[in-house]
Amino acid sequence: MENRDSFINCLSPQQLLELDACTQCGECLDICPVQEVTGKPAISPPEKIRILKEFIRGAEGLKARLFGPGAIDRKLLEEFTKAVYECTVCGACGQQCTVGIFTQRLWPMLRKEMVKRGFGPLGVQANLPKVIERTGNPYDKPPGERFSPWFPENVRVVERADIGYYAGCTSAYEAQPMVRGDAIVLGAIGEAFMMLPPEEEICCGFPLFITGQHDILGDLIKEACECL
């Protein structure tokens, strides 16, 4: 993908309207946790929106229509990628936003665009698709060990029930006390529940979505739905 290609292809009409709706008031900076730590307005929400609008204007504006879209400076794209990936996508800015921009869905779409252009993802995030395809989780851990370390021995899983419990990769591999607690509570209240076998309970795709790597996302979601 060339650096002169339009940025609007990654966004819906609603998101384009939201970009235009930004009043640059800066109220989101008061609540942004990244701003709290870094104090860098260059990676603030209004600045990301302002730069993106400049990219769009560069590819779609009057000058582009008359003389053809100009290539965007590579360094600018790299800085923009860094700004987009330093965000935690917590969505606090969107909650605070005085015009209600849904930033929690906007930033992942920008990451997707930067991945398409070859500027993202950053660091080890690039390994995620291969790891998830191979092991069914983003932690590169054996599928067989998804439940066994934490599932309480005295709690029973049934074949069919009204409640289906999906532990999730992060919970099962990294936040085990939490999911162990879920299973204990379900067992204690006597509520029958079913679960997928550990090899079939695969990643929901969120790590791929959030890092902008959407290529295998559709297939992953389809597979997960078929298992369910």
Add this chain to the structure above:
Amino acid sequence: MRILLPSFAYGAYAVFIYRISWRILILLRPSIQCDRNGISGFQPTLSLAKSMVDILILSRLFRANRRLWIGEWIFHLSFFMVILRHLRYVLNPVPEWISSLQPAGIFGGYVLPFSLLYILTVKIANEKEKYISILNFFLLGILLLISITGLLMRTIMRPDIVQIKHFAIGLFGFAPGLPPESWLFYLHFIMVFFLLVCLPTHIFAAPFSVLYARERKDGLKLLMHGK
């Protein structure tokens, strides 16, 4: 001035129409559509009514920053009253309801510059405000100039308003008359059309964004709590 002012006005209109058209064409381009499937129990009319209230009282700004909210709300209200009052210059005959709004419009004209100064003060004094939008301050400056020149024309240097009306109506009919000989009017007029050229399009997009935010909030409440 007879040629310069109308030319500037028509040029400003052309730029404004181009900017809006460009944005509409851009909005028609994307192939990605948001999933707007309905949630069971969602009431679009009620959600729309709530978002109208959100827009009218700037409720999201109220939650974010109350000190700024009061200034912005008074600014928007007074600006609206002034615009309504200005309709008497472009409508002939002047409808009764516009004539009845004159006192409110005059009061709005006095309040407008002070609300702008208040907004500027809040933005500058906010220590946590790390993001300085040059465009925002630029627009506030233009609005302040427009409101001050308007106030001066109302109080100290009163131009011939009959000639103003004749000129304004002629402008809309592409047969502009002679503008009044008042440098204050020239400045006011030029600043207004300069504002039109620089008009932030968020004033058109923001209500939609507020509407979508309200739909999301109401939809999420239904999804999670069933009410």
